[in-house]
Amino acid sequence: xxxxxxxxxxxxxxxxxxxxxxxxSDLLQAVFIADEQxxxxxxxxxxxxxxxxxxxxxxxxxRPRIEPKAIPGLxxxxxxxxxxxxxxxxxxxxxIKWPNDVLLNGRKAAxxxxxxxxxxxxVERVVCGIGINTNQTFSGELDIKAVSLEISDKDxxxxxxxxxxxxxxKDYEVFTKKGLAAFLLEFRQRSAVSGNIKIILPSETLxxxxxxxxxxxxIIIENENxxxxxxxxxxxxxxxHGYV
Ligand code: BTN
Numbered sequence: 171x172x173x174x175x176x177x178x179x180x181x182x183x184x185x186x187x188x189x190x191x192x193x194x195s196d197l198l199q200a201v202f203i204a205d206e207q208x209x210x211x212x213x214x215x216x217x218x219x220x221x222x223x224x225x226x227x228x229x230x231x232x233r234p235r236i237e238p239k240a241i242p243g244l245x246x247x248x249x250x251x252x253x254x255x256x257x258x259x260x261x262x263x264x265x266i267k268w269p270n271d272v273l274l275n276g277r278k279a280a281x282x283x284x285x286x287x288x289x290x291x292x293v294e295r296v297v298c299g300i301g302i303n304t305n306q307t308f309s310g311e312l313d314i315k316a317v318s319l320e321i322s323d324k325d326x327x328x329x330x331x332x333x334x335x336x337x338x339x340k341d342y343e344v345f346t347k348k349g350l351a352a353f354l355l356e357f358r359q360r361s362a363v364s365g366n367i368k369i370i371l372p373s374e375t376l377x378x379x380x381x382x383x384x385x386x387x388x389i390i391i392e393n394e395n396x397x398x399x400x401x402x403x404x405x406x407x408x409x410x411h412g413y414v
Contacts (some may be wrong), residue, residue: 176199176238177199177200177201177230177335177339178197178199178200178201179200179201179203180195180197180200180201180202181203182202182203182204182205182206183205183206183236184204184205184206184207184208184222185202185205185206185207185208186207186208186209187207187209187210187211187229188202188203188204188207188227188228188229188299189211189229189283189285189297189299190209191204191229192229192230192280192297192299193231193285193287193295193297195231196414197231197395198231198233199231199233199339201228201229201230201231201335201338202228202229202230202231202360203226203227203228204220204227204228205222205223205227206220206221206222206223206227206358207220207227209221210227210301211283211299212281212283212301212342213270213281213283213404214404217310218281218283218301219303219306219308220301221306222306223324224303224304224305224306224307225301225302225303225304225305225306225318226300226301226302226304226327226330226331226334227299227301228299228300228301228331228334228335229249229297229298229299229300229405230298230299230300230338230339231295231296231297231312231340231414232244232295232297232298232342233294233295233296234247234296234342234345234346235293235346236293237292237293238286238288238292238293238318239386239401240349240350240386241284241296241343242284242352242386242387242388242401242402243292243349243350243386243387244284244296244298244342244345245269245282245284245298246266246268246271246299246350246353246354246387247301247341247342247345247350247353248282248284248300248338248341249266249269249270249272249282249357249360250266250341250353250356250357250360251334251337251338252264252272252280252282252300253265253266253272253303253360254337255276255330255333255334255337256266256272256279256302256319256330258330258333259319259321259326259329259330259333260319260320260321262274262275262279262319263280264360265360265361265362266357266360266361266362267361267362267363267387267405267407268361268363268383268405269387269389269402269403270282270283270284270301273364274317274319274364275317276362277314277315277316277317278303278315278317279302279303279316279317279318280300280301280302280303281301282298282299282300282301283298283299283301284296284298284299285297285299288317295376297391298338300334300338302318302319302323302330302334303316303317303318303319303325303383304318304320304321304322304330304381304388305318305319305320305321305322306318312390315352316394341353349389350385350386351385354383354385354387357383357387358382358383359400361383362407363380363389363405363407364380364407365379365380365407365408366378366379366408367379367380367391367405367406367407368405368406369389369391369400369403369404369405370403370404370405370406371400372401376393376398377393378391378392378393378398379391379392381397384399386399387401389403389405390398397411
């Protein structure tokens with residue numbers, strides 16, 4: 171039997187990071203939203219530009235009954251969710267740069283930071299943090315790599331936010347029943363990855379030709395050492411504006 175839990179929506183004016191709030195919460199299922207983050211985090215320990223009312227900063231707290239190895243699939247699912255929501259409110263084609271970047275014309279418009287808390291019984295909670303550049307401006311190197319949706323209207327931003335909340339929980343329900351399989355086709359269709367890529371791992375950077383994604387969402391590359399797959403990491407691909 172499925173018990174539908176109505177997610178709580180917790181709003182902040184200012185917070186260090188909505189992911190931090192979600193990670194320490196006792197709520198069963200919730201979304202934490204802030205107008206600004208004073209220490210917004212991206213993947214690989216980077217910071218996430220989170221000025222007041224310039225972006226959407228939201229973190230979904232869920233408690234999936236899954237094995238740790240299935241957690242990366244939630245990031246891919248969330249990337250699909252974000253692409254669909256963005257396309258509803260901005261006249262754009264959204265693509266995904268595995269595993270957690272949403273690109274518009276080769277520039278990053280949104281990112282996902284999935285973090286997990288483990289207990290004695292395994293995965294205790296997962297936090298999927300989503301940051302969307304709605305009306306940010308960027309300087310320096312970021313100006314080449316990042317882009318905003320150019321949505322500054324408060325009401326439109328709110329609608330986008332509501333769309334993401336509704337779609338995330340709808341997609342998550344499908345994920346809990348069917349797993350990543352339900353999202354893989356769309357993920358592959360939206361993938362911006364092709365040709366020669368670099369995969370940046372904690373210990374080394376590898377180059378290879380992109381082959382595809384397997385059923386777990388791992389990326390497969392081929393080089394002189396044969397085929398290898400990676401469930402996590404960061405890739406560098408050649409886009410319209412250089413490597414992103
Ligand atoms: C990335 O692309 O590196 C991930 C960026 C994730 C940013 C979001 S904003 C809401 C949530 N809170 C954070 O501190 N990070 C995520």
